[in-house]
Amino acid sequence: MTKSLKTFRRTGVTVLAAALLTGVAVPAASAGQDRPELRQAVQEFVDNGYAGMQLRVRDERGEWTGSAGVRELGGTAKPSTDGHFRVGSTTKNFTATLVLQLVAEGKIGLDTPVVGVLPRFGFDRRITVRMLLQHTSGLFNHTGELLPDGTIVPGIPWSGQEWVDKRFHTYQPEELVRLSLSKPPRFEPGASWSYSNTNYVVARLLVEALTGHSFADELDRRILRPLKLRDTLSPGSWSGMPKPYAHAYYTYDDAGRQKTLDVTHQNPSWISAAGDMISTTKDLQTYFSALQSGKLLPPWLMTEMRKTHPKSESLFGRYGLGQFVQDLGPGCVGTVISHNGSNNGYAALMYSTPDGSKTMTASVTAGATASDAKFPDALNKLLKTVFCGK
Structure with a gap:
C-alpha cells in the first residue's frame, strides 16, 4: 500500500447519526488539563446520537485531547484520541494544496484551461484550474445532483x-470523470457555484499529468513526509483501516427493515481525491496549522485560496479554493478557515484561525439510527466553545 460536510452530504454522503447510547463513559482528557467546557461539547455529540467522538484543540492554553462514546457498538472502550478515521471531503483541502504548489512552481496557472493538460476528455475550453478548485466549473457531480x-x-x-x-468495488478516476461528462453541465463555466466531487477527481488527474507520478506519491513527497504525517494516507482502492480506529456504521433500508452494518472497511475509490483519505486528529492539526501559517504555499496563493465565491454560502461559511472561510461573529476570534468531510459512517472536522495558531480537529463516528437534525447546533456550540470562549 502506498502511504500516502454546505453540509457533510457534500462529499456525496450524509453523516449518519447513531443510536443514543446509554452508559456513555466520561470523555478522556489530556493529562494536566481539565477543560470541562470541551468535555461537555464532545459529550453533546454523543448525547445527540453519535456513537463516538474524538477532539483535539490547540490554543493559547496548549493542546487538549478528549473522547466520548464508544469505539465499537456493544463495547465500553472509548474512541482513541489518536485513532485513524476516513476524513471524507477534508481530502479536498489536501488536493487543492497540491495543485496550488504546482501553480507556485509555474507548472500551470490558476486560469489555465484544463483541456490543454487533459485533452483526452474533451472538457469545455473555458474550464480552468481555478474553477475546479472553487466548484464553479459547472461539471455534473458524479455522485449525483x-x-x-x-x-x-x-x-x-x-x-x-x-x-x-x-462497497468494495474499485472505480477508476477516468471512469468517474467520463460519467460526469456524460451528463449535461449544471451551468456555463464560471457562471455560478455548485459543489461537485468531480472537480477534485479532475484535479487529481491534473497532478498526475503534470508530475508524471501518482497522486498518492505526490501527496507523500510534497506534504506527508515534510510534515511527518505518518498516520495519513491516500488509500486508493485499499479498503483497510490502520489501527487504532473507532468502528463506523451505516444504517440503510433492507427490504423495508432498517439494518445497521459495520462499514469500517470500504473501498473509497468512488470518491477518489475528493474524499478518500485517512488521517488522525493530530496529523490534521499539524497539516492545517502548517498550511494556514504559510509553510506550504506562498502568500499570494494563500490570498487566492481565501477568496470566496458569493454564491457558496453554507453552514461552514463561503468557499474559496479548497476551503471554507467563516466569520463566527462578535466576541469570537473573527475568521476561521475549515474543510470538514464525511464518508459513510465517519465524519471529520478541521478548523483553524488564519494564522494557524488555534486549531480544532475531530472525528465523529455514526452508530445505528438517529437524525442529523441536531448536528448543526452541536457543531455551532463546539465552535463557540473553542473559538469564542463560550
Missing part, C-alpha cells in the same frame, strides 16, 4: 443497498 426543482439526477451508487452491495 439535486436540482433546484427537487429532481434527483443519480450518479454512481453511494447510499442504500446498492452502495452496500458495491
Whole structure:
C-alpha cells in the first residue's frame, strides 16, 4: 500500500447519526488539563446520537485531547484520541494544496484551461484550474445532483443497498470523470457555484499529468513526509483501516427493515481525491496549522485560496479554493478557515484561525439510527466553545 460536510452530504454522503447510547463513559482528557467546557461539547455529540467522538484543540492554553462514546457498538472502550478515521471531503483541502504548489512552481496557472493538460476528455475550453478548485466549473457531480426543482439526477451508487452491495468495488478516476461528462453541465463555466466531487477527481488527474507520478506519491513527497504525517494516507482502492480506529456504521433500508452494518472497511475509490483519505486528529492539526501559517504555499496563493465565491454560502461559511472561510461573529476570534468531510459512517472536522495558531480537529463516528437534525447546533456550540470562549 502506498502511504500516502454546505453540509457533510457534500462529499456525496450524509453523516449518519447513531443510536443514543446509554452508559456513555466520561470523555478522556489530556493529562494536566481539565477543560470541562470541551468535555461537555464532545459529550453533546454523543448525547445527540453519535456513537463516538474524538477532539483535539490547540490554543493559547496548549493542546487538549478528549473522547466520548464508544469505539465499537456493544463495547465500553472509548474512541482513541489518536485513532485513524476516513476524513471524507477534508481530502479536498489536501488536493487543492497540491495543485496550488504546482501553480507556485509555474507548472500551470490558476486560469489555465484544463483541456490543454487533459485533452483526452474533451472538457469545455473555458474550464480552468481555478474553477475546479472553487466548484464553479459547472461539471455534473458524479455522485449525483439535486436540482433546484427537487429532481434527483443519480450518479454512481453511494447510499442504500446498492452502495452496500458495491462497497468494495474499485472505480477508476477516468471512469468517474467520463460519467460526469456524460451528463449535461449544471451551468456555463464560471457562471455560478455548485459543489461537485468531480472537480477534485479532475484535479487529481491534473497532478498526475503534470508530475508524471501518482497522486498518492505526490501527496507523500510534497506534504506527508515534510510534515511527518505518518498516520495519513491516500488509500486508493485499499479498503483497510490502520489501527487504532473507532468502528463506523451505516444504517440503510433492507427490504423495508432498517439494518445497521459495520462499514469500517470500504473501498473509497468512488470518491477518489475528493474524499478518500485517512488521517488522525493530530496529523490534521499539524497539516492545517502548517498550511494556514504559510509553510506550504506562498502568500499570494494563500490570498487566492481565501477568496470566496458569493454564491457558496453554507453552514461552514463561503468557499474559496479548497476551503471554507467563516466569520463566527462578535466576541469570537473573527475568521476561521475549515474543510470538514464525511464518508459513510465517519465524519471529520478541521478548523483553524488564519494564522494557524488555534486549531480544532475531530472525528465523529455514526452508530445505528438517529437524525442529523441536531448536528448543526452541536457543531455551532463546539465552535463557540473553542473559538469564542463560550
